[in-house]
Amino acid sequence: MWDQLWVDVRLATVVPGAADAGLIEDAALGVAGGRIVWVGARSALPAAPHQLAHEVRTGGQRLLTPGLVDCHTHLVFGGDRALDFDLRSQGVSYAAIAAAGGGIRGTVARTRGLSAEELAALALPRARALLAEGVTTLEVKSGYGLDVATELRMLEAARLLGRQLDVEVVSTLLALHALPPEFSDDRAGYLDQVINELLPAATGLASQVDVFCESIAFTRAECARVLGAARDRGLAVKVHADQLSDQGGAELAAEFGALSADHLEYTSAQGVAALAASGTVAVLLPGAYLMLGETRRPPVAALRAAGVPLAVATDLNPGTSPCTSLPVALTLARAQFGLGASEGVAAVTRVAAAALGLGASRGTLETGKRADFCLWNLGHPRELGYWLGPGACHVVVREGRVRLVEGAVEGRPS
């Protein structure tokens, strides 16, 4: 007997290449031991529902999709940057704010004094907001500590959040984000500290390493040093690439076999070709594009034509993307970057899972995958990435456990 059988659902498998995100009308989904054991048309079930599973649940003709994967967030931080945003609305640029000691370094100043428990408590409502809208796997980056102890506390906070909310958190050491003020005259010294102290200390707490390759952050050569050291330790790598200017960030990501290259607004044709050749996922971050008033779009048509897989994430962070909803980020990506309906659903499920190296175990509704899925108050996959606000998520199931019903997150008691 299976543990659960869901019937009366319109199910989007999100398998590659299928029309309408693999929609099966009047479908059924069986769950046992936290895994999907059966998917298909209800009429093809091998027996009557109550003979197959201990618990039969009806979806009321709602849309069932794989659980969403938010593959790029910076949700652990102190303070906020509402003042930066106000300055930007008065015409001061992100780069000018950063040069004056605000921006990322402003958040660093407000993060360093906090314990892991305090950081987790501040991040909890943001994480809950993501989960309440369908996220079942979540990436969290460090990068607002910029010293060994605070970076480790950020990673510890991410681990605490995962435990508290009973959700899988993939932790990323954002080793190069900004040059900390105490190293302003010694870039090489900071890189040495990252490579010789931070990377060894964070291995085990983080499974991925990220770098911000940008004129206001770190050069391609500096990033390459850290990515090489990360790779030597067996860590997966990713790159904040070509967000504000073309730094060859996409080429750098490809050179190191990165799981993903993220942002990509200024990526060139060579960068697109390099990503295609390396099989690196392009992660689009429409919240940052919107909030920075950016007008240059990532080369989505060229990426698509080259066969680069496209993911979408919130980039939830205080400076450029205070976005706590992955469905809203998807709608922004569809409106601003021209993603299609099926492409969009895959971008927040199957492809986002691949951007975390988790494509084998999640991101589609297929037998053998983790039973992570969402039931939406929607009737068709094209409606995911259409609404520009919350309210569509009805039930979230993680590893076969019903974790949320209409806005009430069933996490572990905090």
Ligand code: NIG
């Ligand atoms: O993804 N680009 C760099 N990192 C973040 C912004 C971080 C910040 O401004 O605090 C991003 O947009």
Ligand code: FE
């Ligand atoms: Fe980011």
